[in-house]
Amino acid sequence: MFIQTRDFVVPLPRLLCGSLEPVKENLKICKLEMGFRENELQHIVTVIPKVLKANKRKLTQIFHYIHNTMNIPHDLTAKFPQALNAKYLRIKERHLFLQYLDKAQYNPAKPNYISLDKLVSLPDEAFCNEVAVATPKDFELFQKTV
Numbered sequence: 603m604f605i606q607t608r609d610f611v612v613p614l615p616r617l618l619c620g621s622l623e624p625v626k627e628n629l630k631i632c633k634l635e636m637g638f639r640e641n642e643l644q645h646i647v648t649v650i651p652k653v654l655k656a657n658k659r660k661l662t663q664i665f666h667y668i669h670n671t672m673n674i675p676h677d678l679t680a681k682f683p684q685a686l687n688a689k690y691l692r693i694k695e696r697h698l699f700l701q702y703l704d705k706a707q708y709n710p711a712k713p714n715y716i717s718l719d720k721l722v723s724l725p726d727e728a729f730c731n732e733v734a735v736a737t738p739k740d741f742e743l744f745q746k747t748v
Contacts, residue, residue, distance in 0.1 A: 625654045628661065636665050642680035650683045664690050668718070672697055674708050678718055688722040696721055696729060699744050703734055 632638045632653070638646065647653055653661065664686055668674050672693075679685060685693065700706035700716065707714050708721075720733050730738045 624658075627658060628654050628656060631658055631662060635662060636669075636676075638676055638680060642676060645680055646683040646686065650687050652687055653683065656687070660690065661686060664688065664693065667693060667697075672706070672708060674718060678708070678710070682718040682722075685718050685722045693722060695745055695748055696734075698748060699734060699736075699741055702744060703736060705734060 629643070629647075632643050632646070633640075665679070667690065668679055668685055669676070697706055700721075705714065705716065708716055708718065710717075716733055720729070724732065726741060727738050730736050730741050734741065
């Protein structure tokens with residue numbers, strides 16, 4: 603895997619100071635446990651270098667939810683790696699809300715596709731208006747039931 607050192611050092615200077623064991627461990631988890639290919643992994647760590655120092659349990663929990671519960675394939679997760687850096691509860695609540703509204707459709711080849719990027723990165727109000735097409739109050743009430 604060929605990646606420029608500056609691609610990591612600029613956004614995450616702590617990488618230079620700490621042990622490389624957690625980095626190696628996370629790379630191993632991403633390849634062996636999560637099943638990302640070399641090129642996918644290279645894209646992920648180039649876009650979101652924090653994945654290299656992320657908490658292993660949190661990283662695998664988020665990946666397994668996205669991959670196994672939401673049925674989002676590796677290539678889409680690699681395309682929007684910011685999801686691996688998002689809060690688990692945010693992903694879960696938003697997915698369940700979309701499921702409740704019967705709008706949880708993450709396949710870009712089908713109509714009404716919802717991008718993983720929009721799911722995790724938009725503020726709640728924009729998520730409700732643009733993605734869920736519901737009011738923030740509806741989402742708030744739903745969150746109390748989860």
